[in-house]
Amino acid sequence: MKQKLTSLWQKVFGDSVRAFGVVSVVFLFSIAIAPAKNHFSEWRHYQHGYLKMIHNRSDANTLQRHVESGIQQIWLPELGVVDRCTSCHVGMKEPSLADVSSQPFRPHPVIPHKLDQFGCTVCHRGQGAATTVAEAHNSTLAWEQPILPAKYIESSCGECHRGSLPGTPVLNQGRHLLSRYGCVNCHMVKLPDGTTMKASDDPPSLSHIADKSTREWIYAWLKDPQAYASTATMPNFKLTDDDARDISAFLIANSTTLPGDSVTLSAKPSSDPAAGASLYGESFCASCHAVQNAAGNMVGGNVGPELTKVGSKVKPEWLQAWLQNPHNYDPGTAMPHYRFNSGQVATLSTFLLAKTDSDLLANVHLEAATAEQIAHGKRLVSDDGCASCHEIAGIKKPENFAPELSRIGSKSITQLIFHPGMQHTLPDYIVGKIKQPRAFSPGLRMPQYSFTPAQVDSLTTALLALNEHSITLRIFGCSCGCGIELPAGWQSRKADVGPGLLQLSPHQRPWRRYGARPHLGGQFRAARLAGPVLQKSWNIATRTDPAYATVQSDG
Numbered sequence: 001m002k003q004k005l006t007s008l009w010q011k012v013f014g015d016s017v018r019a020f021g022v023v024s025v026v027f028l029f030s031i032a033i034a035p036a037k038n039h040f041s042e043w044r045h046y047q048h049g050y051l052k053m054i055h056n057r058s059d060a061n062t063l064q065r066h067v068e069s070g071i072q073q074i075w076l077p078e079l080g081v082v083d084r085c086t087s088c089h090v091g092m093k094e095p096s097l098a099d100v101s102s103q104p105f106r107p108h109p110v111i112p113h114k115l116d117q118f119g120c121t122v123c124h125r126g127q128g129a130a131t132t133v134a135e136a137h138n139s140t141l142a143w144e145q146p147i148l149p150a151k152y153i154e155s156s157c158g159e160c161h162r163g164s165l166p167g168t169p170v171l172n173q174g175r176h177l178l179s180r181y182g183c184v185n186c187h188m189v190k191l192p193d194g195t196t197m198k199a200s201d202d203p204p205s206l207s208h209i210a211d212k213s214t215r216e217w218i219y220a221w222l223k224d225p226q227a228y229a230s231t232a233t234m235p236n237f238k239l240t241d242d243d244a245r246d247i248s249a250f251l252i253a254n255s256t257t258l259p260g261d262s263v264t265l266s267a268k269p270s271s272d273p274a275a276g277a278s279l280y281g282e283s284f285c286a287s288c289h290a291v292q293n294a295a296g297n298m299v300g301g302n303v304g305p306e307l308t309k310v311g312s313k314v315k316p317e318w319l320q321a322w323l324q325n326p327h328n329y330d331p332g333t334a335m336p337h338y339r340f341n342s343g344q345v346a347t348l349s350t351f352l353l354a355k356t357d358s359d360l361l362a363n364v365h366l367e368a369a370t371a372e373q374i375a376h377g378k379r380l381v382s383d384d385g386c387a388s389c390h391e392i393a394g395i396k397k398p399e400n401f402a403p404e405l406s407r408i409g410s411k412s413i414t415q416l417i418f419h420p421g422m423q424h425t426l427p428d429y430i431v432g433k434i435k436q437p438r439a440f441s442p443g444l445r446m447p448q449y450s451f452t453p454a455q456v457d458s459l460t461t462a463l464l465a466l467n468e469h470s471i472t473l474r475i476f477g478c479s480c481g482c483g484i485e486l487p488a489g490w491q492s493r494k495a496d497v498g499p500g501l502l503q504l505s506p507h508q509r510p511w512r513r514y515g516a517r518p519h520l521g522g523q524f525r526a527a528r529l530a531g532p533v534l535q536k537s538w539n540i541a542t543r544t545d546p547a548y549a550t551v552q553s554d555g
Contacts, residue, residue, distance in 0.1 A: 042132050043071060043087040050090040050105055059096050066094065071131060074119045081119035083128035085136065112167075123156035124148050139425065144413050148464070151457055152427055155409065158465025162191065174462025177455055181233045185388045186402035189466060201233050205330065205391040210255035211262055212318045212329075216364045218248040221313075226450055228313065228360060229306040231290060231298060234389075235447035238438070243380055249369030250377030254393055261329045262317040267342035269350040276351025279344060288335070291355070303334060311356035319349045384445060402446070409467030417441075430460045 047069060054063045067090060074083040089104040091097045093115060100106045108115055121128040126147035130136035137147040148156070154171040164172045178184055182201040189197040209218065217228075222244040225232040239247070269276070280286070285307075290300035292308040300307075314322075321328065323345045326335045340348065378395075385401040386392060408430070416429050419439050432439065434456050437446035451459065 043084075046088040046104055047090055053100070053105055054091075054097075063091070063094060063096070074116055074128075076119055079118065079122065081122060081128065083119040083121055084131055085120040085124075085126075085128060087131060088133070123153065125156075139413075146425055149427060152461045152464055155461045155464035158462065159467065162193075170458050170461050171465060173455070174458035174460070177451075177459050178462055181235075181449065182389050183405075183459075186385055188400065188404045188406065190404070190406040199389075201389070202334075203234070203389040206251055206255070206386075207391055207393040208255055208258045208261060208329070210252045211257060212315065213313055214315070215248045215252045215366055215369075216361050217313050218251055219244050219364055219366060220360055222247055228309055228357075230292070230308075231302065231306045235449045237384060237447040245366060246369075246373045246377035247380050247386075248366070248377070249373045250375075250381060251392075253369065253374045254378070256393060258329060260325075261321050262315070263321040263324065264317050265320055265342050265346050267346045269347040270343065275347050276354075279348050280351060283338060283348075307352060307355060309355060309357040309360060311353040312360050314353075316349065316353055319352060320345050323348055405463060406466055407468050409464040427460055427464065430463050431456055434459055 047067070051064065051067065054060050057063065070087075071084055072086040074081065074086065086092055089108075091100065091105045092108045094107050095110075097105065097107045119128065120126075124147055125145050126136050127140070127143045127145070128136070130143075134140075135143070139146045151170070154168040157165060157168045158171050158175075161168070164175075178189070179197060179200040182199045182203065184197045185199045185201075185203075191197060221228055221234075222237070222239055223241075224236055225234040226236070272278075286300040288301045288303035289305065289307045290298045290302060291306070293299050298306075310319075318329075323338070323340055325337055326333050327337060381387070381392060381395055382398075385398055387395040387397045388401050409426070411426060413424055413426060413429070416426070417440060418424055418429060419432065422428055422432055433446070434449065434451060437448065438444050
């Protein structure tokens with residue numbers, strides 16, 4: 001065997017000429033690998049497929065003139081964007097291909113922005129510099145941010161647009177849910193103008209709860225809020241029977257009596273069985289309050305609480321005092337003071353107290369609370385962050401009770417913990433936390449919500465919009481007419497400036513367009529110029545408040 005190898009070596013490298021020839025052939029073969037690999041690349045395959053697709057179309061000549069072969073690139077250094085997506089998505093700008101539905105040849109849907117104004121990855125994420133589908137669309141060892149699923153695409157609009165847009169219904173609903181369900185009572189969400197997102201759910205004070213409800217109802221409510229009201233925004237904390245017992249004991253023991261929030265009327269309700277329903281309708285109660293009808297449908301508004309089973313919740317003497325003057329019990333309530341007479345209060349309260357559910361409290365039997373149970377209930381109220389939403393006498397509202405979500409949309413997956421079987425992507429993590437938060441760890445405090453799949457997608461979209469880009473106040477000229485929202489005290493005007501420079505009143509001090517980070521002081525600190533700079537006509541953001549007359553530039 002050794003002799004054969006030696007003989008072969010002599011034949012191949014026996015002299016310098018022969019050795020030089022063999023090495024040259026090997027070298028030429030290795031050089032040929034690169035163009036061969038380029039010839040069979042994915043982007044070239046898609047470009048050939050595009051030409052083949054348009055060959056028999058009536059507008060083939062026009063489409064072929066628009067094709068630029070080779071790797072295509074959109075480079076926007078001021079945005080840090082390098083996109084080669086159009087190397088495969090060749091027909092993205094061709095509106096005449098509206099009948100084409102297959103990717104990557106179908107045109108981009110109509111949007112207010114020009115496609116080359118922001119590039120692709122600003123909205124779609126993914127790895128823009130990649131030239132293969134796997135690397136561009138998926139996460140790799142060197143790139144953890146895959147392409148954004150289409151159902152969350154509106155989150156990219158939310159990076160710049162803080163207000164509601166007609167074209168982003170999913171994003172709009174997600175932001176509404178964040179506020180409506182009180183998510184921001186526990187999780188801080190900072191907005192680009194320096195303020196924080198506020199909740200709109202308006203949870204009631206529990207400082208006088210014993211005047212309003214019984215301990216048995218509080219227990220049933222804590223065990224399952226949706227069993228009492230299907231439209232309740234309070235989540236389910238999955239409390240044990242003992243924990244619900246002790247919390248209800250503490251809330252009743254901690255409650256104080258409010259003068260005037262309980263009355264007993266001598267007046268009798270109307271003898272007409274339909275009088276209560278008539279008064280309810282004439283007072284437009286259904287404009288704010290919903291009631292489940294016999295068909296199981298919710299009828300009414302969502303400004304006030306649902307009244308389907310209100311008779312199981314409130315005490316008669318409290319309800320009568322509330323109908324007489326709701327502002328006595330809750331000065332900030334949105335419910336108007338109707339100034340009912342005693343007979344009307346008796347009639348309407350009788351109508352409402354008849355709305356009960358005998359099964360709700362049928363199996364609730366609580367013994368007198370002990371001091372240990374009350375003390376334990378107080379600890380649970382504090383540990384579970386109840387005071388984040390509710391005013392509770394003796395319990396301070398916690399600060400930073402839950403993680404801040406201002407940049408959750410750009411959180412690195414290396415900082416996240418995924419439960420088994422979950423896809424390791426940021427959208428999947430957010431969806432999992434919303435749907436089953438305690439699947440990540442039984443010791444987590446986040447409660448269980450009853451969101452529908454559509455609501456989960458909307459919330460995920462809104463949260464993905466909260467990232468490091470949305471934290472930065474973007475001031476730039478936009479020719480799409482989208483009307484980027486500016487903070488109070490700013491106004492937008494047209495101006496012509498030199499290449500690469502942007503002038504800002506009142507001092508008309510120029511900013512360099514690349515890397516400029518003007519410090520506007522106070523709540524607008526660290527604002528960044530980040531936007532299209534390919535034109536000389538700009539929308540200039542100008543601060544009109546004299547308190548902000550000094551503008552500094554580190555660019």
